[in-house]
Amino acid sequence: MMMMGSTFGTIGSSMASLFFIWAIVQQIFPNHLKIAIKEFLLSSFQQLCFAQRVFQIISPTSSLHVDINFPESDEYRLNHAFSAIETYLEAKATDKSKHLRGSQVKENKGLVLKRNEVKIRDEYKGVRVWWEIVTASGEERSYKLTFHNRSRSLITASYVPYVVEDGKLIKAKKQQTRLFTNNPSSQWFLSHNMWRSIEFEHPANFETLAMDPEKKKEIMSDLTAFTNGKDYYKKIGKAWKRGYLLYGAPGTSKSTMVSAMAKFLNYNIYDLELTAIKNNSELRKLLTTTSSKSIVVIEDIDCSVDLTGNRTKKLSRLSCEDNGIKLAG
Incomplete structure (x- = not known):
């Protein structure tokens, strides 16, 4: 500067x-x-x-230029624009990039090259713009978009929506089901580091699931109706969510059912560990940071919190095998 x-x-x-x-x-x-x-x-x-x-x-630093910041989160809520922008920029061709990073997360998969630049230049309808990833104190990240003031209308009304929508489309095409697990609140910083995730690789799906064919068909039909029912839920004034309770002894395919649902819907899975949560406030913060089109799984719910009243020890032990599932549209 x-x-x-x-x-x-x-x-x-x-x-x-x-x-x-x-x-x-x-x-x-x-x-x-x-x-x-x-x-x-x-x-x-x-x-x-x-x-x-x-x-x-x-010069992107002259007084005639405008900046727009897209933070990773906004008051404990994920900023989906940030995620879409990140996907869009990562998908840009690497042949002209001077700085790359390579990764091979698994031995049986090929090497993946991605941009490794703090600043990225882009062009839209003859107008040049600059993107920069900014990391503030405490690892709060944001993307800064810089452009000439005379192109303000084009950038705000056309380019930014184009980048966000294109990023979402790219992400949908490449999306792989991921398994998220919540971290203890002592590791949180604002809305960061609340969840850690890995690629979900459970092989089970409805085709391999051993259960009564009619019951399987009924569940699949119910899931399809849920995914197509956004307008219906809105019309009747209810949140677009669906709950299931799976119960049974170990080895009765409760986890397999969750895997089959996730594969069928192409939803991510959030495995919510209640013992790592101190109070209702922390629980609400965790739930607000889950993505749309996800499955929230609460395992052994009766063992995690005291919801059973004066049940006998025998009933409590049996209930410890229960799983609660919530689908978020």
Whole structure:
């Protein structure tokens, strides 16, 4: 920034020098030389003006540029625009990138190359913009978009919605089911680090699930009706959610059922460990940071909290095998 400011100051200083030289020329030189010198000075002045305009166009730090920040979260809620922007920028071609990072998370999968740049330049309908990932104290991340003020309408009304929608489409095509587990609140920072995740690789699906065919068909039909029922839930004034209670002894395919549901719906799974939650406030914060189109699983719910009253020890032991499932549309 200091270098660009120095460049701008040099241009202004040079223009002032040209005016000063012309004032001296008018007093000293004869008329026939004044014409030639005037043409030379006018040419130099035009070149300086052109240089100034070019500087204002190419420099993302000049006063004629506008910044828009897209934080990763907003008051404990995930900013879905941030996630879409991140996907969009990561999907951009790497052939012109000077800094890359490679990863191979599994031996049987190929090497993946991604951009590893703090600043990324993009172009939309002939307009150049700059993206920058900014990390504040406490690891609060945000994407900063910089563009020339004269393109404000195009960028805000067209480019930003295009980036967000394109990022969502790319993410949907590449989406793989992930398994999330909540971290203890001592590890949280605002809405960060509340969940950790891995790729969900359980092989079970409804085709491999051993259960009564009619009951399986009934569950699949219910899930399909739920995914297509957003307008219905809105019409009757209810949250677009669906709950299931799975119970039984170990080995009765409760986890397999969860896997089959996730594969059928293409939903992520949030495994909610209640013993890591201190109070209702923490529980609400965790739930607000889950993504849409997800399955929230609460295992051994009766063993995690005292909801059973004066049940006998035998009933309590049996109920410890219960799983609660909530689908979020």
